[in-house]
Ligand SMILES: NC(=O)C1=CN([C@@H]2O[C@H](COP(=O)(O)OP(=O)(O)OC[C@H]3O[C@@H](n4cnc5c(N)ncnc54)[C@H](OP(=O)(O)O)[C@@H]3O)[C@@H](O)[C@H]2O)C=CC1
C-alpha cells in the first residue's frame with residue numbers, strides 16, 4: 420500500500436494525518452463529479468444549511484461549509500434565524516426545503532436552542548436530503564447495513580483510518596463518547612469495517628485501561644486534552660474529534676504533545692477531523708443529488 424501525501428511519516432513521532440490536505444483531495448474528487456453530474460442534470464447540486472441563533476463557533480463552521488461548497492462547484496444556500504424562532508417555524512422552513520426540487524441536502528446545525536426539541540426538527544428532514552445522516556431512517560439503514568447517507572464526522576474518521584492502516588478487520592477500536600452525532604454512529608461504522616468495537620462513555624469503568632487496548636482510538640467527548648499519553652497503546656491510530664476552545668486556543672480531546680510520542684498515527688486539532696467532516700458533507704450532498712435524479716456516480720469515499 421502506498422502512503423497518501425496527507426499522511427506524513429516522522430522519525431520518532433507518530434505519523435501525522437493532515438485532515439486539511441486529505442479533505443482538499445476529497446473536495447477535488449467531489450468537484451469533478453459534481454461538474455459532470457451538473458452537466459447531465461442541468462443544474463448544480465445544492466446544500467441548504469440552517470443556522471438558528473448566534474453561537475460564534477457555529478458561525479465559523481457554517482462559513483467554512485459555505486466556502487467549500489461553492490469551491491466544489493455546488494450551490495450553497497444559507498438560512499440564518501434568530502434563537503427565539505419557534506420550533507414550528509423552523510419545521511416549516513425544513514418542509515419548504517424538502518419541497519424545493521432544487522435542494523439536494525439539508526443540514527440543520529446543532530445544537531438548537533434549548534426551547535426546541537431537536538429530534539422533532541431532525542425528523543422533519545426528508546431522508547433523501549438527510550446529508551447529516553441523523554434521521555431515524557438514516558440511522559436505521561446504518562444499523563441494518565443498508566445503503567444510505569452516513570453521519571459525516573464518523574465517516575471521515577473511518578476513511579482516514581483506512582487510508583492510514585488499510586484493512587481494519589480484527590482491529591480493536593475504542594470510541595469514547597456515545598452521542599447520536601458522533602460516537603454511536605462511529606461505533607457502527609467501525610463495526611462495518613470488521614473491527615472489534617468498544618463504545619466508552621462517562622460511566623465506563625477504568626477508561627485509561629480500556630483505551631490502552633485500542634488499536635484505533637476515537638476521542639469524541641468535548642473535554643480538552645482528557646486523553647493522556649499513557650492511555651495510548653504504542654503504535655495506535657489516534658483520531659481526535661474534540662473541538663475545545665480554551666485560553667490557549669483550539670485543542671482536541673487528546674493531549675497531543677505527549678501522545679504523538681507514543682501513537683503510530685495521530686490527527687491534530689485544528690486541521691484533523693474537522694475539515695474531513697465538511698469533505699464528507701459535500702460528498703453526501705453529491706450522493707443525495709445523484710440519488711434524487713436517478714444518476715450514477717462513484718462514491719468519492721470509496722473510489
Ligand atoms: N471535528 C468535528 O467535525 C466535530 C467535532 N465535534 C466535537 O466533538 C466533541 C464531542 O461532540 P458530541 O459527540 O456532539 O458531544 P456530546 O456532548 O453530545 O457527547 C459527549 C460524550 O462524551 C461522553 N463523556 C463526557 N465526559 C466523559 C468522561 N469524563 N469520560 C468518558 N466519556 C465522557 C458523554 O458520555 P454520556 O453519554 O455518558 O454523558 C457523551 O457520550 C465536542 O468537542 C465537539 O465540539 C462534534 C462534531 C463534529
Ligand SMILES: Nc1nc(=O)c2c([nH]1)NC[C@@H]1CN(c3ccc(C(=O)N[C@@H](CCC(=O)O)C(=O)O)cc3)C=[N+]21
Nearest residue numbers: 479480483527528529530551662689690691693694696
Ligand atoms: N447538524 C450538525 N452536523 C454537524 O456535523 C455539526 C453540527 N451539527 N454541529 C457542530 C458540529 C461541529 N462540526 C464541525 C465541523 C467542522 C469543523 C472544522 O472545520 N474545524 C476546523 C477549525 C475551525 C475553527 O477554527 O473553528 C478544524 O478542526 O481544523 C469543526 C466542527 C460539525 N458539527
